[in-house]
Amino acid sequence: xxxxxxxxxxxxxxxxxxxxxxxxxxxxxxxxxxxxxxxxxxxxxxxxxxxxxxxxxxxxxxxxxxxxxxxxxxxxxxxxxxxxxxxxxxxxxxxxxxxxxxxxxxxxxxxxxxxxxxxxxxxxxxxxxxxxxxxxxxx
Amino acid sequence: xxxxxxxxxxxxxxxxxxxxxxxxxxxxxxxxxxxxxxxxxxxxxxxxxxxxxxxxxxxxxxxxxxxxxxxxxxxxxxxxxxxxxxxxxxxxxxxxxxxxxxxxxxxxxxxxxxxxxxxxxxxxxxxxxxxxxxxxxxxxxxxxxxxxxxxxxxxxxxxxxxxxxxxxxxxxxxxxxxxxxxxxxxxxxxxxxxxxxxxxxxxxxxxxxxxxxxxxxxxxxxxxxxxxxxxxxxxxxxxxxxxxxxxxxxxxxxxxxxxxxxxxxxxxxxxxxxxxxxxxxxxxxxxxxxxxxxxxxxxxxxxxxxxxxxxxxxxxxxxxxxxxxxxxxxxxxxxxxxxxxxxxxxxxxxxxxxxxxxxxxxxxxxxxxxxxxxxxxxxxxxxxxxxxxxxxxxxxxx
Numbered sequence: 324x325x326x327x328x329x330x331x332x333x334x335x336x337x338x339x340x341x342x343x344x345x346x347x348x349x350x351x352x353x354x355x356x357x358x359x360x361x362x363x364x365x366x367x368x369x370x371x372x373x374x375x376x377x378x379x380x381x382x383x384x385x386x387x388x389x390x391x392x393x394x395x396x397x398x399x400x401x402x403x404x405x406x407x408x409x410x411x412x413x414x415x416x417x418x419x420x421x422x423x424x425x426x427x428x429x430x431x432x433x434x435x436x437x438x439x440x441x442x443x444x445x446x447x448x449x450x451x452x453x454x455x456x457x458x459x460x461x462x
Numbered sequence: 463x464x465x466x467x468x469x470x471x472x473x474x475x476x477x478x479x480x481x482x483x484x485x486x487x488x489x490x491x492x493x494x495x496x497x498x499x500x501x502x503x504x505x506x507x508x509x510x511x512x513x514x515x516x517x518x519x520x521x522x523x524x525x526x527x528x529x530x531x532x533x534x535x536x537x538x539x540x541x542x543x544x545x546x547x548x549x550x551x552x553x554x555x556x557x558x559x560x561x562x563x564x565x566x567x568x569x570x571x572x573x574x575x576x577x578x579x580x581x582x583x584x585x586x587x588x589x590x591x592x593x594x595x596x597x598x599x600x601x602x603x604x605x606x607x608x609x610x611x612x613x614x615x616x617x618x619x620x621x622x623x624x625x626x627x628x629x630x631x632x633x634x635x636x637x638x639x640x641x642x643x644x645x646x647x648x649x650x651x652x653x654x655x656x657x658x659x660x661x662x663x664x665x666x667x668x669x670x671x672x673x674x675x676x677x678x679x680x681x682x683x684x685x686x687x688x689x690x691x692x693x694x695x696x697x698x699x700x701x702x703x704x705x706x707x708x709x710x711x712x713x714x715x716x717x718x719x720x721x722x723x724x725x726x727x728x729x730x731x732x733x734x735x736x737x738x739x740x741x742x743x744x745x746x747x748x749x750x751x752x753x754x755x756x757x758x759x760x761x762x763x764x765x766x767x768x769x770x771x772x773x774x775x776x777x778x779x780x781x782x783x784x785x786x787x788x789x790x791x792x793x794x795x796x797x798x799x800x801x802x803x804x805x806x807x808x809x810x811x812x813x814x815x816x817x818x819x820x821x822x823x824x825x826x827x828x829x830x831x832x833x834x835x836x837x838x839x840x841x842x843x844x845x846x847x848x849x850x851x852x853x854x855x856x857x858x859x860x
Contacts, residue, residue: 334616368725394628397674
């Protein structure tokens with residue numbers, strides 16, 4: 324019988340509630356963020372109500388997917404076993420045109436070339452049957 | 463930013479630290495004790511130091527996830543436990559507990575409050591593997607699980623490297639300035655026989671040659687993972703005057719959280735932490751300014767967090783922390799000696815209680831070769847859980 328250490332499997336979001344809604348849009352190839360239908364404010368992380376105006380009403384509004392690198396770290400030594408073969412990789416905060424920031428990876432870019440302010444564009448990587456992650460590429 | 467709230471001025475000097483205790487610290491082969499047993503040894507040392515009996519303790523503020531107050535009380539024989547709480551501020555909890563303990567003794571809710579912390583940080587579960595071993599224990603638990611972990615942002619150095627990198631971009635902070643923090647802590651550890659890194663000095667060349675963990679953080683930017691425990695005891699000023707040791711007064715204390723506390727990524731002011739609001743509150747309570755401070759014990763989980771806290775606490779302005787720590791600025795004999803025991807970076811990771819016990823030793827004049835001359839006022843900070851912050855301003859005497 325084949326044994327697989329569960330810890331070697333890339334950790335994925337729990338597909339439940341608002342996280343499921345966010346990642347379900349990613350699976351359709353669309354980056355969408357919550358936008359308050361009362362005051363129009365975008366938000367990320369998804370939350371139950373608008374912290375600016377208190378409204379519980381929101382919609383999933385499509386993002387242009389364009390943004391810039393706000394900050395990043397190049398992980399040289401994995402501290403989670405699932406990423407042992409992924410190093411070096413870039414964990415990056417991207418600031419999108421809509422004003423929200425998201426933690427993601429910039430792929431197809433040599434770690435030494437990554438810079439704060441670099442323009443990037445969203446893309447999608449399917450991880451498992453039900454989960455697609457948004458990643459970014461230099462544009 | 464919101465104006466500084468009125469400080470809890472009725473608490474000023476109302477309570478004192480009257481007992482401190484620590485175990486020896488180690489990595490290999492490990493303490494050989496359970497985390498509770500380890501902490502109880504530090505507690506026993508603190509009781510002995512204070513000249514108190516375990517049954518005198520009627521308040522306990524344990525560190526998150528390292529034992530319940532009920533278990534401490536049962537083991538120690540505290541038959542009259544009437545005040546217990548755990549502050550969920552991660553590494554900021556032990557310093558936040560100074561104010562909580564002061565509130566308890568000043569209001570009469572407790573007479574003697576015990577604050578323990580300790581762990582097998584080396585031989586037991588490793589913090590750096592926290593996301594693989596106990597995802598429930600990660601700060602911002604569901605946020606990290608659903609929005610950070612899938613992208614490999616899994617451990618404390620990752621979270622805070624993002625802050626360090628942005629600071630370097632905005633303010634020109636340099637890697638040699640991060641190195642200056644590591645070197646200062648290591649220098650101080652040479653004067654502390656109880657420090658894990660005593661006898662192992664470090665140069666800038668050593669620092670720059672250490673392997674990259676998550677740029678800009680190298681191995682030597684990261685705190686130690688160690689086994690060990692520490693504890694302190696707080697009582698009222700009146701009671702403190704009757705006890706064995708020279709009391710150390712809690713002049714000012716405050717804690718706070720960044721916004722949002724559970725998400726590092728979407729903070730409007732990326733470098734605002736809990737300390738940003740807590741520090742002015744604590745200084746106002748004490749009636750002092752950062753210029754009045756003789757030394758500071760700054761929670762040094764990573765090098766940049768020292769620079770960031772020096773800025774947010776008001777020892778220098780935002781962006782000036784890098785220059786502040788250079789050229790011996792935070793070494794003994796410098797403008798503000800920081801972490802005279804060697805800190806988390808070079809003494810041991812005692813979860814922040816070690817910073818309190820060292821501050822108390824300094825203010826008793828009992829710090830030996832690393833004593834800050836004529837130390838009267840010291841600051842101690844805590845940092846945890848994505849930037850929760852706490853600070854206390856301590857003074858010699860009651």
